[in-house]
Amino acid sequence: MRPIPFRPRRITELLRRRGRSEATLAAVVAGCVALMSVVVLTGAGAPDSGVKFTQSGHWVYNSVVGRIFHLDGATGKVDADTEVKTATPGAQVVQTDKQGYVLSRSRIDQFGKSDLTVLDPVQPPATNEQPVGLEAAGAAFAVYKQAGRVVRFGDKETIAFPAGPLGDPIVTSDGTLWVHRVGEGDLCRLPMSADRMSCPATTPKGHKGALTAVGANAVFVDLTARQVYTLNAGGMDTGPDLGDIDVPDDALVAGNDVDGRLAIVDRAHNRLHLVDITHPDKPEAPISTPLPKGTFDKVASSGDGIALLDRKNSHLITLGRDGKQVAEAKIPTRPADGREKPEPNLYRGDDSRVYVENGIGDRVVVVDRDGETESVDIGTGDDRGDKPSPKNTGKPTITPPVKPETKVPPKTIPPKTTPPSTPPSTPPSTHKPEKPRRTTPTNRPGNEHTPDKPDPGKTKTPPPTRKIIPPVPPPVKPGRPGAALNVAARIMDGGAVVSWGAAAAHGATITSYRLSWTGGSTTVSGAARSALIPSLKTKTPYYFTIYAVNSAGNGPAVKSNRVELKWNPAESPRELLVRNDGTSGSLTLEWMQPTMGDGTFLRYEVSIGSRTAPVRVRSTTTTATISGLTDGKYSDFYVRAITKASDGQEVVGKYTSLKATSVGKEQPTKRVVASRGDGTTYGDDCQHPECAYVQVRIENLTPDTTYSIKPYTSEWGNFNPGYSTKTDSKGQLLVPDQFPCSAVGQLTWVTVTGPEGTYTSNKFFWKSDN
Numbered sequence: 001m002r003p004i005p006f007r008p009r010r011i012t013e014l015l016r017r018r019g020r021s022e023a024t025l026a027a028v029v030a031g032c033v034a035l036m037s038v039v040v041l042t043g044a045g046a047p048d049s050g051v052k053f054t055q056s057g058h059w060v061y062n063s064v065v066g067r068i069f070h071l072d073g074a075t076g077k078v079d080a081d082t083e084v085k086t087a088t089p090g091a092q093v094v095q096t097d098k099q100g101y102v103l104s105r106s107r108i109d110q111f112g113k114s115d116l117t118v119l120d121p122v123q124p125p126a127t128n129e130q131p132v133g134l135e136a137a138g139a140a141f142a143v144y145k146q147a148g149r150v151v152r153f154g155d156k157e158t159i160a161f162p163a164g165p166l167g168d169p170i171v172t173s174d175g176t177l178w179v180h181r182v183g184e185g186d187l188c189r190l191p192m193s194a195d196r197m198s199c200p201a202t203t204p205k206g207h208k209g210a211l212t213a214v215g216a217n218a219v220f221v222d223l224t225a226r227q228v229y230t231l232n233a234g235g236m237d238t239g240p241d242l243g244d245i246d247v248p249d250d251a252l253v254a255g256n257d258v259d260g261r262l263a264i265v266d267r268a269h270n271r272l273h274l275v276d277i278t279h280p281d282k283p284e285a286p287i288s289t290p291l292p293k294g295t296f297d298k299v300a301s302s303g304d305g306i307a308l309l310d311r312k313n314s315h316l317i318t319l320g321r322d323g324k325q326v327a328e329a330k331i332p333t334r335p336a337d338g339r340e341k342p343e344p345n346l347y348r349g350d351d352s353r354v355y356v357e358n359g360i361g362d363r364v365v366v367v368d369r370d371g372e373t374e375s376v377d378i379g380t381g382d383d384r385g386d387k388p389s390p391k392n393t394g395k396p397t398i399t400p401p402v403k404p405e406t407k408v409p410p411k412t413i414p415p416k417t418t419p420p421s422t423p424p425s426t427p428p429s430t431h432k433p434e435k436p437r438r439t440t441p442t443n444r445p446g447n448e449h450t451p452d453k454p455d456p457g458k459t460k461t462p463p464p465t466r467k468i469i470p471p472v473p474p475p476v477k478p479g480r481p482g483a484a485l486n487v488a489a490r491i492m493d494g495g496a497v498v499s500w501g502a503a504a505a506h507g508a509t510i511t512s513y514r515l516s517w518t519g520g521s522t523t524v525s526g527a528a529r530s531a532l533i534p535s536l537k538t539k540t541p542y543y544f545t546i547y548a549v550n551s552a553g554n555g556p557a558v559k560s561n562r563v564e565l566k567w568n569p570a571e572s573p574r575e576l577l578v579r580n581d582g583t584s585g586s587l588t589l590e591w592m593q594p595t596m597g598d599g600t601f602l603r604y605e606v607s608i609g610s611r612t613a614p615v616r617v618r619s620t621t622t623t624a625t626i627s628g629l630t631d632g633k634y635s636d637f638y639v640r641a642i643t644k645a646s647d648g649q650e651v652v653g654k655y656t657s658l659k660a661t662s663v664g665k666e667q668p669t670k671r672v673v674a675s676r677g678d679g680t681t682y683g684d685d686c687q688h689p690e691c692a693y694v695q696v697r698i699e700n701l702t703p704d705t706t707y708s709i710k711p712y713t714s715e716w717g718n719f720n721p722g723y724s725t726k727t728d729s730k731g732q733l734l735v736p737d738q739f740p741c742s743a744v745g746q747l748t749w750v751t752v753t754g755p756e757g758t759y760t761s762n763k764f765f766w767k768s769d770n
Contacts, residue, residue, distance in 0.1 A: 062360065
């Protein structure tokens, strides 16, 4: 684990001011260790058996100066900062052991904690929503409550897709995130060891409630039933009830316990209830405390204390574990960039302290474990602990210069200067030094001396300060790709179509996307934005997980929404061909009736261009005439059957497709038609009922000419070396038994190549013969 660095000038100043004593050196080393991480026993009440590394302090984004600052919660001092100009007012900053992330409404900026270098932004999985940031056990999360998406940052980066809206999320001391799907009632968890979210428990339908972390455990407080449930990977168990307290089902519940008690805020009656849940057999009496007048809409536990925030009125109060008020503060704020005042907010850090930020990030109130508070200015010049002492000790002292308002990038090297031979009696001026003036004009007649020949009795003017050119930063090392965006799945053609937006490349070309689901997986090219997953089982729910791959490794996995194939659709219409194309601007398609699956036949639908294009023609027979075409312009025609299931639902069948064009004169129509032929068995990989021959029928090509035929499927490509044969004297040919195939659920077709070029047959979905 790498520490957040002190600024070098601060260590040097501290050593010199105190004579380089061993005690001072020990203090500096101890400070560095404290800033790097804090070893704590997890749990607000009794510690559990695990030891975790907790990230110390809190990062704050000051939107006025466009910088982020690290605030040491223990000392109330700022000890690191860097420029981030692209974040927006109200952005929250979360941290892992190695990196920090600035969470804005439609952007995530990241930076390295070891060198404060701002890295390529992370593509957020949702836009126009301010996520909720959480920290625990060295991990950090961004939860998009409305979009229903979760990002976990760090070494085990992933994106989960529980689907929204979500209630307030929590994270336990071992880094397990829990969310509540408000609509469905599902309670879902993402442990540190997992890359996908599971939902082991469901709340009673219509009940309202909230999640709370109690050390490494999670509980759900059912406010409707006034019941507490303990949660685990196997589901939920009934715990204690809420006793005699009267709370409405819209009460606020703190996301962490207060010394083993639930903190419940009854906003309607302005009361705080602290309910014991650690002694289920003999619980202690609840503590009920009236609250000051206000509209408190945010609550957080600091371990033994609790913070309540009225965001509308910028009013903060803290209470101890006995329910008695400890402190009260008004959170100052002002408009950001001339706009309306952004509201303050509070966040619980990985160190269990609560940090209350005003809307623009230039003031933070730190709430310690016991509820005591300290107000700290951020980015105003009064937030550091290294201000020089005005006292003159008579000994050489190097006083750190006051920072000008225009910030210098952290990596800029200041020009070297010679220290004075005697100590300054007053701190250096904050005004910029005037540019050195020449004492003798140059290039004038009669001017005998130059700056190299000093004029007696006059002070030699120092040469102009050399301009320091910042070093060119090294090239950015390519990183793992970001997450695929807007991952969505829908049922189509007896399977599912999964679509997504491009993942961020992060300096290296994305070479592929890998998808997996229960019972299978597939890999598609880096340019693909959708994939067809064929032959799903009926009445079985499916989720699809996708991640991008580049030369640096794999990106975070993203999980799709749930889909389910309730009814088997009709198979692809067989032997689609052009029956009549002698009329200008139109043609007639013909096909054979397919198997209708679980439904009864309603109609056929024909679309042009793509399988998802609007329906152009509907027909109840196995022919359809399409008009309004351009002669000589080839188009893809898609035909499918629509059936009706027993519950009245219309089921869209699998399609077959053909590339064809209209012609303006009567002529023999050239046809290459592929279909599923007789069943067969071929080796170990092609067995009944999946295995059969791809039958090929050729009509009206060049007579007595040799053609090469090759079969293809959508996943296997050209799976057979092919077969060459000659047409008869009429240009006809039937190839019934050359290409055994078992590609169930895959699109299947053939190409026929001769002297005049290559013809492509119709494309259809291969089916099993059962």
